[in-house]
């Protein structure tokens with residue numbers, strides 16, 4: 295029987311220390327991706343906003359232009375660094391996210407929080423713009439309004455890795471919207487990946503819970519990749535990158551410090567879990583609508 299994950303694969307999440315120095319962040323990311331590759335990883339993930347600090351005032355300052363693709367070196371040093379790195383390491387590189395600038399002819403500027411995923415050949419396979427912007431206000435704890443600067447993406451992102459199967463990409467706050475995950479899983483993703491930077495308030499409450507919930511709902515692997523925590527920065531990331539299996543069990547996790555988490559995703563595990571708890575044949579579309587009938591896959 296064909297399995298969703300065609301062969302077992304090692305996934306690495308790089309919980310990178312991210313600074314205000316973009317060039318340093320890029321070369322540091324290279325060092326860590328190569329380190330993960332030495333441990334056998336074939337899919338390597340970087341965190342949300344891995345080449346800049348996370349904060350609305352930083353997005354315009356660090357933004358790069360990705361379109362038309364491929365951008366020049368000047369337009370996007372990160373595109374070129376990640377493409378070269380994927381080729382050098384011979385692995386899939388899921389480039390967390392970076393602030394993206396789209397400038398209209400009349401000078402209007404639009405910013406997105408954008409992921410780029412590269413094949414081992416160095417080819418750009420997909421981009422995902424954060425669909426749900428992080429606008430929250432928890433009195434006395436945290437207020438954040440990405441929408442002051444960013445615009446939202448408008449699609450669900452599935453990426454085909456021919457030797458392994460399909461993965462779904464979304465960014466941080468996107469994880470709180472289970473419809474996106476469910477549609478991607480029902481379209482055949484074996485892994486939901488979320489580069490993300492929760493914080494000390496919401497991280498403690500919901501980070502692991504969200505990861506396990508999306509894995510449990512959809513009976514697929516889930517990976518959440520955070521920047522390392524920096525208490526000198528204005529925004530303090532939660533850290534605790536983790537990988538969860540299709541039975542919602544934590545396969546591995548980090549603390550708040552920089553680190554590399556390598557986890558083996560075993561082919562056949564999804565089908566084993568789904569055989570035991572057969573949600574996939576028990577859905578009642580005569581009682582409620584099938585969300586997987588919808589979903590937009592192109593910008």
Ligand SMILES: NC(=O)CC(=O)C(=O)O
Pocket residue numbers: 427428465466467468470490491492493496497
């Ligand atoms: N930073 C985010 O996008 C999301 C987050 O921190 C949360 O959902 O909590």
